[in-house]
Amino acid sequence: MRAVIAPEPGGPEALVLAELPEPTAGPGEVVIDVTATAVNRADTMQRRGLYPPPPGASQILGLECSGVVGAVGPGVEGWATGDEGCALLAGGGYAEKVLVPSGQVMPVPVGVDLVSAGALPEVACTVWSNVFMIAGLQREETLLVHGGAGGIGTFAIQLAHALGARVIATAGSPEKLELCRSLGADVAVSYREQDFVEEVRTATDGAGADVILDNMGAKYLPRNVEALALEGRLVVIGMQGGSKVELDLGLLMRRRGAVIATSLRARPPAEKAAICASVVEHVWPLVADGSVRTLVHTTLPLEKVAEAHRAMEAGDHTGKIVVTT
Numbered sequence: 339m340r341a342v343i344a345p346e347p348g349g350p351e352a353l354v355l356a357e358l359p360e361p362t363a364g365p366g367e368v369v370i371d372v373t374a375t376a377v378n379r380a381d382t383m384q385r386r387g388l389y390p391p392p393p394g395a396s397q398i399l400g401l402e403c404s405g406v407v408g409a410v411g412p413g414v415e416g417w418a419t420g421d422e423g424c425a426l427l428a429g430g431g432y433a434e435k436v437l438v439p440s441g442q443v444m445p446v447p448v449g450v451d452l453v454s455a456g457a458l459p460e461v462a463c464t465v466w467s468n469v470f471m472i473a474g475l476q477r478e479e480t481l482l483v484h485g486g487a488g489g490i491g492t493f494a495i496q497l498a499h500a501l502g503a504r505v506i507a508t509a510g511s512p513e514k515l516e517l518c519r520s521l522g523a524d525v526a527v528s529y530r531e532q533d534f535v536e537e538v539r540t541a542t543d544g545a546g547a548d549v550i551l552d553n554m555g556a557k558y559l560p561r562n563v564e565a566l567a568l569e570g571r572l573v574v575i576g577m578q579g580g581s582k583v584e585l586d587l588g589l590l591m592r593r594r595g596a597v598i599a600t601s602l603r604a605r606p607p608a609e610k611a612a613i614c615a616s617v618v619e620h621v622w623p624l625v626a627d628g629s630v631r632t633l634v635h636t637t638l639p640l641e642k643v644a645e646a647h648r649a650m651e652a653g654d655h656t657g658k659i660v661v662t663t
């Protein structure tokens with residue numbers, strides 16, 4: 339089968355479309371004939387040699403996919419050859435076939451085409467698990483989403499809005515700020531021209547944000563803690579602004595706040611399966627009724643995967659960059 343690997347660390351040109359052996363399904367596993375996958379920041383970091391796959395995971399890039407079940411291993415229930423689905427992967431999505439534990443395969447939500455579904459698992463599972471399962475965002479609470487126009491951000495704004503929370507989003511250009519508003523953000527803040535701490539205080543009558551979904555890491559940690567409400571929960575899921583910083587714990591203590599940092603990829607299959615089941619139960623109905631949709635910026639074929647990585651690293655995109663096999 340054709341599959342994309344990064345044998346030597348480097349730029350997008352380091353990606354190699356190789357001919358590799360097809361996987362076979364073991365107990366509890368299915369093989370998916372991949373229709374589409376999507377680019378994640380983790381893929382670009384893996385390509386650069388900065389984010390090796392977890393032990394036992396495929397060297398083939400790709401953390402999500404959609405497609406048709408091509409083979410089912412012993413003991414798998416609920417999936418049969420020919421079923422359409424989409425899956426959260428530890429790796430292996432940039433290929434014509436991928437092996438995945440059956441608990442990480444989800445049905446395609448009603449009304450979503452199979453290509454767009456390839457861009458759903460990573461954003462849906464990341465946003466649902468972090469903002470709702472871990473940080474417990476409630477109706478009427480305020481969520482601050484950094485990078486509101488990106489793949490994760492566009493999904494987080496829509497989901498929180500659909501579930502009755504107030505949303506403040508940051509973005510880097512007037513067009514992206516407008517997109518955040520159109521998706522349901524009550525307030526959109528330019529991270530280039532405005533101070534988000536001040537804007538959050540103004541928008542919440544001084545109370546602060548109950549939950550913050552952060553992609554910046556070190557660069558924003560002290561200011562995120564300042565922007566938290568009493569008993570606020572800050573969830574760090576990215577380190578685009580570095581990983582090391584000094585924090586005044588007194589400030590966090592006065593807020594009685596929590597700082598949580600998580601990575602979805604490294605979680606064991608049983609935890610991923612629990613997240614997928616919860617996503618299917620709580621998120622898919624909102625996708626099916628149109629309250630939350632996948633924003634696909636562009637779709638490129640597997641041969642142009644380097645172009646897809648260049649597009650993500652250029653940062654001009656909104657939503658997801660999809661790659662079809």
Ligand SMILES: NC(=O)c1ccc[n+]([C@@H]2O[C@H](COP(=O)([O-])OP(=O)(O)OC[C@H]3O[C@@H](n4cnc5c(N)ncnc54)[C@H](OP(=O)(O)O)[C@@H]3O)[C@@H](O)[C@H]2O)c1
Binds near residue numbers: 378511529578601603
């Ligand atoms: N921990 C996990 O399990 C997990 C899972 C999935 C993703 N992630 C992380 O989540 C983050 C977003 O992923 P993605 O797929 O949505 O990537 P993406 O589409 O490339 O989005 C990146 C976002 O970063 C924003 N950004 C850049 N500089 C910023 C700044 N100074 N302040 C605020 N925002 C800034 C960009 O905003 P503009 O475009 O407006 O400039 C863009 O919205 C990444 O860091 C990724 O690694 C983590």
